Amino acid sequence: xxxxxxxxxxxxxxxxxxxxxxxxxxxxxxxxxxxxxxxxxxxxxxxxxxxxxxxxxxxxxxxxxxxxxxxxxxxxxxxxxxxxxxxxxxxxxxxxxxxxxxxxxxxxxxxxxxxxxxxxxxxxxxxxxxxxxxxxxxxxxxxxxxxxxxxxxxxxxxxxxxxxxxxxxxxxxxxxxxxxxxxxxxxxxxxxxxxxxxxxxxxxxxxxxxxxxxxxxxxxxxxxxxxxxxxxxxxxxxxxxxxxxxxxxxxxxxxxxxxxxxxxxxxxxxxxxx
Amino acid sequence: xxxxxxxxxxxxxxxxxxxxxxxxxxxxxxxxxxxxxxxxxxxxxxxxxxxxxxxxxxxxxxxxxxxxxxxxxxxxxxxxxxxxxxxxxxx
Ligand SMILES: Nc1ncnc2c1ncn2[C@@H]1O[C@H](COP(=O)(O)OP(=O)(O)OP(=O)(O)O)[C@@H](O)[C@H]1O
Ligand SMILES: [Mg+2]
Numbered sequence: 091x092x093x094x095x096x097x098x099x100x101x102x103x104x105x106x107x108x109x110x111x112x113x114x115x116x117x118x119x120x121x122x123x124x125x126x127x128x129x130x131x132x133x134x135x136x137x138x139x140x141x142x143x144x145x146x147x148x149x150x151x152x153x154x155x156x157x158x159x160x161x162x163x164x165x166x167x168x169x170x171x172x173x174x175x176x177x178x179x180x181x182x183x184x185x186x187x188x189x190x191x192x193x194x195x196x197x198x199x200x201x202x203x204x205x206x207x208x209x210x211x212x213x214x215x216x217x218x219x220x221x222x223x224x225x226x227x228x229x230x231x232x233x234x235x236x237x238x239x240x241x242x243x244x245x246x247x248x249x250x251x252x253x254x255x256x257x258x259x260x261x262x263x264x265x266x267x268x269x270x271x272x273x274x275x276x277x278x279x280x281x282x283x284x285x286x287x288x289x290x291x292x293x294x295x296x297x298x299x300x301x302x303x304x305x306x307x308x309x310x311x312x313x314x315x316x317x318x319x320x321x322x323x324x325x326x327x328x329x330x331x332x333x334x335x336x337x338x339x340x341x342x343x344x345x346x347x348x349x350x351x352x353x354x355x356x357x358x359x360x361x362x363x364x
Numbered sequence: 365x366x367x368x369x370x371x372x373x374x375x376x377x378x379x380x381x382x383x384x385x386x387x388x389x390x391x392x393x394x395x396x397x398x399x400x401x402x403x404x405x406x407x408x409x410x411x412x413x414x415x416x417x418x419x420x421x422x423x424x425x426x427x428x429x430x431x432x433x434x435x436x437x438x439x440x441x442x443x444x445x446x447x448x449x450x451x452x453x454x455x
Contacts, residue, residue: 236388239388240392240395243395243396244395247396277381279379280379280380280381281380282381283384283385284381287381287388291385291388291389293436
């Protein structure tokens, strides 16, 4: 059975697109046929993070309007097998996405794919509501910061009431917390909310903790999802999170400050064990 | 108290993460009570007022029903202010 997962947060700029690209790549690496859809109409970004921006011909809205077939619009990833991207439209028309249109595209994707990931735009407007509407699971991307946690709580309330599952009284959308841009050093100094703090407040299961990492910007610079960076702590943390999403029991890493020796400081890029 | 503990004590009160957590707990408890109230809460409040009004004289705004969520648990809080005179009238 195909599974639809929304990556959402309420607050902007917390790492939804980074996480969508990373988790989609991780699932495809595990052999699951995966499609990742950019719901951020007007602010297309996923194509850049996935490094396929020059291959965009048709987009999500073209498919909904039947100006192109799904086959024509889906971009097959060049690096990772089993991975496909459906880019957002750059139209400024706010009503380009309709509930029926989105539903029809997802239904068609479900015939072909194991996982369908929906990269939500920020906010709680139409685009964000449509991205979550058909979801079976939700990955709530949260930064250890007051406004982000508050918005995540808000989004959880909306998921519990405004999704298809909620409306039809089906089993609720499964919730996963993905804590990103986490800095164990700052947490230990008492400058940043800890994993425990955020878990306690949001009270949903923790899928993963992605450390604040320079490798994320490197990945975005080059258009290669961070999951593929063998040396990156963030990449490893995303691969672990994918394992947990698949039901594996994997301990969390990169959650305590590294005490680096002088040599490690001088020579290592990330200083994290493999 | 050793000097180290004293210094640590001062540092702890300056830890902004603690302030962040406290602020979050307050704002989220408040917002949840606004947004996640089930539909029956209003009716529950109305019926409670009717029942209480049978025994003591209370104004509608003196009965407050509030549902809070802390972690996995929900707490239903019932707050009734009974004026002195309506108690006195009972005797
Ligand atoms: N773990 C991380 N370490 C360092 N930087 C990160 C990390 N995760 C995300 N970022 C950076 O944060 C910024 C926002 O990331 P991203 O675009 O994924 O967020 P978003 O939630 O999709 O934003 P929007 O709401 O605009 O769609 C980017 O510059 C990205 O490189
Ligand atoms: Mg984004």
